[in-house]
């Protein structure tokens with residue numbers, strides 16, 4: 633059986649180093665906010681080309697803390713795609729703000745800047761740009777709109793660690809970048825984890841306080857904060873994985889290129905790469921009107937493709953009654969009926985990929 637992602641294979645690839653790293657944490661006697669978290673924050677900041685990284689408990693927490701750190705709450709509007717992991721939108725609701733859903737670009741599945749522009753009101757405080765599937769959103773247009781209207785941009789980089797936009801890694805372009813290290817993500821821990829990146833020192837200090845009860849250096853709460861610390865063991869694992877990330881990303885790119893070539897003649901839309909960007913292929917998402925049949929056919933061939941995501945957030949019960957307006961997100965609503973995520977991860981073997989490609993060929997043949 634071949635799955636869409638396979639975190640256990642990643643563990644096996646780097647098992648000796650990971651086991652050693654975990655043993656060292658256990659022997660090191662510090663289990664919360666120890667040297668591994670501090671070192672990971674520095675190493676990840678260097679990797680991203682940002683001044684500050686703060687490790688937190690998850691990607692959802694990273695987004696929630698980012699919003700709190702920008703003083704976004706009740707009465708504020710945050711522009712967000714509906715075609716994203718529900719966590720992106722959950723964070724907005726959790727701080728009491730109002731998500732304003734906008735449509736995506738059909739070619740790239742990321743925020744449509746024209747729709748963003750139209751959605752801006754006097755209450756708009758921020759835009760969350762999601763770099764979906766590993767591909768950077770149109771940051772030049774989004775940053776331009778944000779600057780013009782004096783609003784902040786938060787980058788949701790949960791699916792795009794290491795992707796770059798015009799030579800800069802995502803997460804360092806907007807005011808704040810948010811990362812998830814959920815095990816299936818392209819930089820994945822072996823449990824939950826997340827991080828927040830920013831350039832501003834005061835903002836970094838505030839984020840550091842927010843992740844731990846709002847504490848200052850004297851353990852006095854200066855505001856109400858969360859408990860959302862990156863775990864020391866996960867940080868040690870992430871330091872190992874980060875060392876291999878570029879190599880692992882190259883493997884994903886090679887697999888994606890294999891799909892691009894093999895599927896080019898079939899009636900199937902393959903992922904496009906935006907000019908001036910690099911795609912890190914957290915997911916390899918194709919689109920076809922025959923999605924349901926293809927998915928079923930692949931299952932019979934022991935290939936378990938995924939759908940990211942079958943229900944857009946604005947159609948989910950938890951979010952539907954909060955709509956202030958009738959949303960018509962034509963591209964989003966069509967996209968969710970067509971997309972299929974083919975298996976892609978660094979350890980996917982050539983013969984496994986051949987099996988997937990041959991099954992798809994059979995289906996269309």
Ligand SMILES: *Cc1c(COP(=O)(O)O)cnc(C)c1O
Pocket residue numbers: 690691692693716717719720762788790791812813814824825826
């Ligand atoms: C995974 C994901 C999140 C949430 O991350 P968690 O670590 O699971 O909380 C947020 N946004 C996007 C786009 C994601 O893919």
